[in-house]
Amino acid sequence: MKRLRIDRWTGQLLLARSGASPASTPRAAALRSAALSRCTAVRSQSTGTVRQIPKEDDYYDGTDHTRFPPLEQLPPKATSLPSPPPERALQSAKLAALHARLSLPERLPLQTLARALVDASADENPQFNNTNLAFVGQSLINYHVAEWIMCRYPRLPMGILYAAMKGYAGPTSLHHVARSWGVEHAAVPGGEVDPGLLQFSMHKPGDAIIGFGYRRAEADGMKKHKWRHGMSSRVVFDDDFGEVVDSEEAKDELQLRADTEYGNEYTRSLAEKAFATCARAVTGAIYAHAGRDRAKAFIKSHVLSRTLDLSRLFAFKKPTRELSMLCAREDFEPPVARLLSETGRLSRTPVYVVGIFSGKDKLGEAAGASLEHARTKAAMNALKSWYLYSPGEGVRVPSDVLAEDAAPWEPAYIDMGEIIGH
């Protein structure tokens, strides 16, 4: 192991920590003398005793302040705030880099971008966290994703539509989007950390409401007894992804272990939520400062450009029956499964290629290890190619009409509905 040669380090490395660390603040020094932990020292706010702090000269952390002056002069009482004050946003290199990396419009100030990085779990004050920006952003993202899916794949069943919505605009996807932007998070939120870091608490979820949906009266029974809830009630009650709005369940044990472990399931879920909220808030900030078109372009390039294989989202129960019902509904000839080719019927690994025909038109084709498997798979492929019909790549969406010199709107293709309710 190499010896660390601290004398060769630059002053920046040594001092960035001393500026950001709660240990260098006078209040922390006082609390340390009171034998309290560092974490609680930063995050306990505005008690009467804390105000009467001994002078900074009392505490010496070993740094030569004349030789290594602090990089950034913190404003007074910055460490007592739950999140960085907005005026510090102009000094943050990380924030400027993020602004440039995302090619955000000039009209979006750094202060707003800094506010988009403060989660409600870090700062409960809605005037300083990103709750309202995220609400706007969530509504915009879900609107654009939903209209795009509806116009691009007009025959998708409701369940698949919900799954596709979640695949594009769900918390996991937006979490990955925000990570891909290079957003990093602070270990512990506070007024003294760099404003370019995402700030959220690993201990509490925060009480920001950034989506629609009702809390069901029977939610507990649904969770406990696995009560069935149909698609119609999901449309009415549940959130934009058709999932039951659930109160944050108490994960006390995981919550207690959050400090001692490197990270657990609970902290990961909190991080995912905070990153997704950050991505939504940036979208909302673009909408607020630069307008509708820039926000739409941003959503198109960051959310809708992601690849999602819609054909993998399907699951069927009785595909052959569903297909014959489809053919009866649409006045096609009844489907017939025909053997196109086979090999190794008497061997251990036979392969049958079965096509499903309606009259002379082939609806679907699949290969399988038995006749029944191949037939079922071919029926599933035929159903998928029905449901995944698309009018074309560059299909227009209703919000295209809002542009300046847009052609008048022609009605989109609307399907009559799914064959069997799932």
Add this chain to the structure above:
Amino acid sequence: MEAMVTRPAVTCCRRVTFSGPTSSRLVLSNTATTLPSGTRQKSTAARTRGALNIPPHDSFLNPNSSAADRKARPTTGQIIYNPPSSAASVFHTPFIFLPKEDPRRRANLGSELFAASTTIHYPSNNKNTTTTTNTNQPQSQTTTTTTSTNPNQPSAAAAATDFPSIEGEPRYRARHHLTKADIEEMRRLRASDPVGNSVQALSARFRCSKLFVMMCCQAPPEHRDRVQAELDAAKARWGPRRAAARGERRARMGMLFNGEL
């Protein structure tokens, strides 16, 4: 020349192993007269290669050639129909699945865009049958009928009916011929003697599908319990292998429905 002599000997030997003792004596004496050196085995590489030289599969042969010529592979640039190694993408919508107002259907691009991938064209002698079925499905059939009579189509295009159907024709098509009195009678019969009037027997008697019988009537509960008890007793006799095989088969079917296979 040697090979021509030894071939009947080899077949004779095979016949010896499969036939009874009386005929074997005859055969053995026969080979002994023609071949004094005894039976020769397929031991050399040349004979092995000759034995493996089997004629190509029928799909590689020219169907219009003479019987003597069929041994040879086709030398012309003829297209051989062999199914592709992977199924077509589900994002390629079959022609009849396109809605009426779709520009691809309106432009009648069925012959060009969809000929290779999804639509199978009849040979021109099937034209009469398509025009008869044409009466009740006006739009979708007209477009494809015009393409099927197109003289530019290759004559070797396979018809859908050339491929064997793997599901038998349904025994009873829905004719809606049963009245309310018939259904009442069916229920009465099923309730009076559920063993004699099984679902299959009722289906044959009333000339309707078994599904329709099961939709109409239900066996009395004691009969259902008895059948269930018989089924449970049969299941109890399964060993671990059979039970595991059944479970695996069911799991595989579930995976198939979820698109995991």
